[in-house]
Amino acid sequence: MNLFRICGIQLSVHVSFLLLLAYVAWEGWTAAAWQGAVWTLTYMLALFACVTLHELGHAFAARRFGVQVPRILLLPIGGMAEMDSIPRKPREEIIIALAGPAVNYVIIAVLMIFVRFPAGWNPMYFSLTTAELMRHLVLVNLVMGVFNLLPAFPMDGGRVFRALLAMRMPYLKATQTAVGVGKIIAMAGAAYLLYKGIYLGALLFAFIIFAGSRELQSVIRTEQAAEHWRQFQARLAPPLEAPSTEPPHRVL
Numbered sequence: 001m002n003l004f005r006i007c008g009i010q011l012s013v014h015v016s017f018l019l020l021l022a023y024v025a026w027e028g029w030t031a032a033a034w035q036g037a038v039w040t041l042t043y044m045l046a047l048f049a050c051v052t053l054h055e056l057g058h059a060f061a062a063r064r065f066g067v068q069v070p071r072i073l074l075l076p077i078g079g080m081a082e083m084d085s086i087p088r089k090p091r092e093e094i095i096i097a098l099a100g101p102a103v104n105y106v107i108i109a110v111l112m113i114f115v116r117f118p119a120g121w122n123p124m125y126f127s128l129t130t131a132e133l134m135r136h137l138v139l140v141n142l143v144m145g146v147f148n149l150l151p152a153f154p155m156d157g158g159r160v161f162r163a164l165l166a167m168r169m170p171y172l173k174a175t176q177t178a179v180g181v182g183k184i185i186a187m188a189g190a191a192y193l194l195y196k197g198i199y200l201g202a203l204l205f206a207f208i209i210f211a212g213s214r215e216l217q218s219v220i221r222t223e224q225a226a227e228h229w230r231q232f233q234a235r236l237a238p239p240l241e242a243p244s245t246e247p248p249h250r251v252l
């Protein structure tokens with residue numbers, strides 16, 4: 001579902017996002033009737049506003065390097081900025097990847113002007129107040145800022161890892177290595193969260209494994225197409241620009 005455009009970028013939510021809102025409203029209602037439902041819904045919408053700002057961080061950084069970002073999509077497991085390409089220059093990919101978590105740290109810095117954490121604060125036992133909501137937003141931005149920096153490609157930390165590898169080895173090998181490491185981390189994370197009964201988190205790791213494989217396939221196809229084109233060109237003159245075969249890329 002398309003919501004609205006932000007500086008030319010379409011903000012969309014997946015239909016399943018409504019299920020998530022209905023679920024958290026129900027959880028809030030069973031805990032504390034209307035007051036609970038309003039609190040949990042407000043919290044969830046504020047949380048996804050932060051997710052959107054995180055994705056906008058990626059999007060605006062990418063635009064600086066000439067990348068088109070037609071859409072930001074929100075899912076119950078998080079958000080993604082869809083880009084027409086990922087720059088192969090490691091420095092540019094690192095800046096785009098770090099721009100997302102950087103936004104979370106800016107949000108924390110702004111919130112901390114207003115928020116105080118009482119001694120012995122326990123996030124599991126909370127009152128339905130605005131102050132408590134702000135404290136939880138600080139906490140969830142910290143989780144987003146740290147979690148996204150895990151070197152599990154194609155998460156932000158994984159992109160930084162791939163870019164650092166690509167400074168020392170061919171792009172394809174760097175991607176293969178980053179995807180391999182990412183799969184190990186994601187499988188360990190999924191197993192742990194399944195054990196803990198956090199199914200949405202486990203689903204996120206499953207998605208990371210899927211998205212990593214897809215992006216690796218995309219890089220392999222691009223390399224093969226470029227190689228065919230080089231061989232074709234060797235027999236033809238004048239030299240031509242290789243056509244792009246890359247499908248849309250998703251920066252989480």
Ligand SMILES: [Zn+2]
Binds near residue numbers: 101
């Ligand atoms: Zn991100």
